Amino acid sequence: MSETVQEKASFLVVANRLPVDRVTSEDGTESWRSSPGGLVTALEPVMQSRGGAWIGWPGAPDERVEPFHHDGYDIIPVPLSSQDVERFYEGFSNATLWPLFHDCIAEPVFHREWWDAFREVNQRFARVAAERAEQGATVWIQDYQLHLVPQMLREMRPDLRIGFFLHIPFPPPELFTRMPWRKELIEGVLGADLIGFQFPGCVSNFLRLARRLPDVEGARGRVHMPDGRMVVVKAFPISIDAVGMRNLANSPQVLAEAQKLRQELGDPSTILFGVDRLDYSKGLRNRVRAIGELFESRDLDPEQVVFLQLATPSRERVKEYRMLRNDIDLLVGRINSQSTSLARSPIAYRYTSVPRETLAAMYQIADLMIVTPLRDGMNLVAKEYVACRSRNDSALVLSEFAGAALELRQAYMVNPYDIDGMKASILQALHESPRVKARKMRAMRKQVFDHDINVWADSFLTELESN
Numbered sequence: 001m002s003e004t005v006q007e008k009a010s011f012l013v014v015a016n017r018l019p020v021d022r023v024t025s026e027d028g029t030e031s032w033r034s035s036p037g038g039l040v041t042a043l044e045p046v047m048q049s050r051g052g053a054w055i056g057w058p059g060a061p062d063e064r065v066e067p068f069h070h071d072g073y074d075i076i077p078v079p080l081s082s083q084d085v086e087r088f089y090e091g092f093s094n095a096t097l098w099p100l101f102h103d104c105i106a107e108p109v110f111h112r113e114w115w116d117a118f119r120e121v122n123q124r125f126a127r128v129a130a131e132r133a134e135q136g137a138t139v140w141i142q143d144y145q146l147h148l149v150p151q152m153l154r155e156m157r158p159d160l161r162i163g164f165f166l167h168i169p170f171p172p173p174e175l176f177t178r179m180p181w182r183k184e185l186i187e188g189v190l191g192a193d194l195i196g197f198q199f200p201g202c203v204s205n206f207l208r209l210a211r212r213l214p215d216v217e218g219a220r221g222r223v224h225m226p227d228g229r230m231v232v233v234k235a236f237p238i239s240i241d242a243v244g245m246r247n248l249a250n251s252p253q254v255l256a257e258a259q260k261l262r263q264e265l266g267d268p269s270t271i272l273f274g275v276d277r278l279d280y281s282k283g284l285r286n287r288v289r290a291i292g293e294l295f296e297s298r299d300l301d302p303e304q305v306v307f308l309q310l311a312t313p314s315r316e317r318v319k320e321y322r323m324l325r326n327d328i329d330l331l332v333g334r335i336n337s338q339s340t341s342l343a344r345s346p347i348a349y350r351y352t353s354v355p356r357e358t359l360a361a362m363y364q365i366a367d368l369m370i371v372t373p374l375r376d377g378m379n380l381v382a383k384e385y386v387a388c389r390s391r392n393d394s395a396l397v398l399s400e401f402a403g404a405a406l407e408l409r410q411a412y413m414v415n416p417y418d419i420d421g422m423k424a425s426i427l428q429a430l431h432e433s434p435r436v437k438a439r440k441m442r443a444m445r446k447q448v449f450d451h452d453i454n455v456w457a458d459s460f461l462t463e464l465e466s467n
Contacts (some may be wrong), residue, residue, distance in 0.1 A: 076132055270306075273368070309347060
């Protein structure tokens with residue numbers, strides 16, 4: 001494909017963020033590389049195989065970046081001002097929608113000026129997509145920050161095939177109806193031809209709300225609109241590039257780094273591992289508290305066991321996230337200060353981002369993976385661990401409130417609000433017979449490799465483009 005940016009595209013992905021990060025080399029030259037986030041990891045193989053354009057914000061406020069070509073597809077930046085970032089992104093997207101859609105773990109905040117900014121920025125994204133799409137193009141809109149784009153784009157370009165996928169949970173009507181602009185948000189998504197959710201419960205929640213709109217009928221995954229359109233609403237559980245993750249985890253570079261990491265941790269006999277964005281929905285407080293009590297009771301021997309917790313920085317300007325970071329710092333510090341060992345701490349806590357190679361190395365050394373969100377759309381970390389960890393003496397402790405729990409049924413399921421239950425499941429997973437562990441890991445590995453990212457993308461786009 002030519003390196004020249006095309007004026008029009010037959011396939012477009014529209015997301016809040018671009019799939020690239022800026023890199024500045026030692027000599028001061030700037031370039032762009034693929035971002036490590038879950039959405040990019042999921043969609044980049046689709047973009048590379050189809051070509052087209054990805055529309056999104058570059059990540060820095062008050063900056064204008066010209067479109068450019070990257071790794072087989074075009075990058076189309078959408079600028080955001082500092083006020084846009086404060087009101088649209090940090091405000092309505094992440095202090096209103098995010099907590100509301102995650103069962104109000106934190107209290108949602110409703111500000112009219114945030115809503116006005118959300119609507120204006122969504123209009124901007126819709127305009128750029130309308131300008132860049134060929135006649136009859138397929139446009140795939142991603143996630144909660146762009147909830148209004150489908151309807152806005154439909155009004156501008158009724159010729160397009162429009163899909164919308166929500167990566168986070170969709171709440172029950174009893175919670176969603178707290179939203180002052182609930183009608184506008186539901187109507188916004190219904191501009192799409194196909195609406196995808198992570199699991200069937202979200203589909204049911206959405207259909208119950210859609211049926212409350214005037215002159216709208218919905219049943220069995222179909223919504224019949226007053227303008228005669230039929231919108232399909234369906235679950236499409238997202239997945240990972242399983243083969244790519246396995247190959248990365250077994251590369252010489254990663255295996256060497258895994259050996260080095262184990263040595264840095266003091267070469268313990270057992271390594272427990274958790275990796276999360278530092279977000280209140282991930283259940284970190286409960287998880288660290290449960291692990292701390294297991295060390296305190298000596299059910300976990302700090303001379304033999306290390307819990308490695310990687311927390312990647314997230315939304316550091318939002319008050320709830322700063323409070324969470326302080327809480328985890330204090331909790332980990334208190335637990336480690338009670339250890340009698342001078343050689344190492346029972347909890348190795350790292351608040352940082354790491355390259356994918358380092359993350360794969362951490363998966364490789366983890367005997368037990370602990371994934372315990374209070375609410376999650378899917379949680380691809382659980383699937384990445386299963387793909388990376390080739391040995392069958394491994395185990396996965398998984399929250400029943402993660403979307404992945406519906407697929408990885410052989411995991412040791414926990415209610416993350418039940419600290420004692422979590423402790424019991426961790427000990428069961430550690431002490432289970434090798435035969436049972438092997439059976440569980442083989443079943444989960446088959447699920448992940450049989451339903452990988454290509455199956456997810458193909459199933460969604462086939463559904464979208466065939467109707």
